[in-house]
Amino acid sequence: MSGKNRPGKHTRNSVIKPPPVNLPAICSVVAPASAMEGHMIDAGLQKLREVRVNPEKSFTCSSNHRYLAGSDSERASLLIDAFENEDSQVIFCVRGGYGSSRILNLLDFERISRNPKVFVGYSDITFLHCALWSKCKLVTFHGPTVSQLRVLPDEDIGSLLDVLASNENPLYRFPCARVLRGGKAEGRVFGGNLTCLCHVLGTSYEPELAGAILLLEDRGEALYRLDRMLNHLKLAGKLESLSGLLLGEFISCGPVSSIWELVLEVLGDIDIPVLAGIPVGHGSRNVTLPLGLRAMLDCDTKTLTYLERPTDAL
DSSP: OOGGGSTTOOOTTSOBOOOOOOSSEEEEEEOSSOOOOHHHHHHHHHHHHHTTEEEEEEEOOSSOBTTBSSOHHHHHHHHHHHHHOSSOSEEEESOOSSOGGGGGGGOOHHHHHTSOOEEEEOGGGHHHHHHHHHHHOBOEEEOOOHHHHTTSOHHHHHHHHHHHHOSSOOEEEOTTOEEEEOSEEEEEEEEEEHHHHHHHTTSTTOOOOTTOEEEEEEESOOHHHHHHHHHHHHHTTOSTTOSEEEEEEEETSSOHHHHHHHHHHHHTTOOOOEEEOOSOSSSSOOOOEEESSEEEEETTTTEEEESSOSOOOO
């Protein structure tokens, strides 16, 4: 891999891949959004220790601020500190919830770019995935938070470690997924939480979605609100420019058949491959997917094949 992807040797438009995680590893724990009860965090941290990822560095606030895990300035500063911490190889978020968008304008993306690390999270962390790509071109990982680790099957924790540590191009098979529209698509994988993605549109943190394979998932949104958000994406010209669409889980959002029917209705004559029901999101499964890398979506074989590896050894 070219040296331009390494710390201090990249240009504004070059992709930055973090160094791989080599086990045993030290991880940093951050809380950029909502707070979480200590016992729920502890259970997730114990899961990490069991797979030789040691959470020795904590960059979380000591006191809550309303419904947030500390003030905006505290959470932003601690996130930057986590990237600059030389001891840890990977950063895990405590949980999503709400609040990541409040710290975007407070982040020093130049400092983060000089210290790339594996960054993992989902849900409200979608704001940070978008920002780290749009401002740093940093490859990040849509995957479990610390609070979710305690309930995930070993299969998903194993796949998390595989993608963070492997030097190979990731390949995902989704045999239980539903093909809503067949075909193949090639593009960079972006996205995450549908609600968060809609709220980042029109800001300087919005990723370029033209030609992308877009991942969408959500939780607790009524069907009419999903309708409104999908229509928002369409009116903004985002759906018609996509290469393909991946639908994760939509937990507590009503019958999944109605959601898939809605997606096809909103797409209309936008003819792109759509694979639905992949085990990503707020459910009992959450497979870790790299964001920002080129991949091939093949709906006929229900596979997502990345065309490059997600990490770059220094």
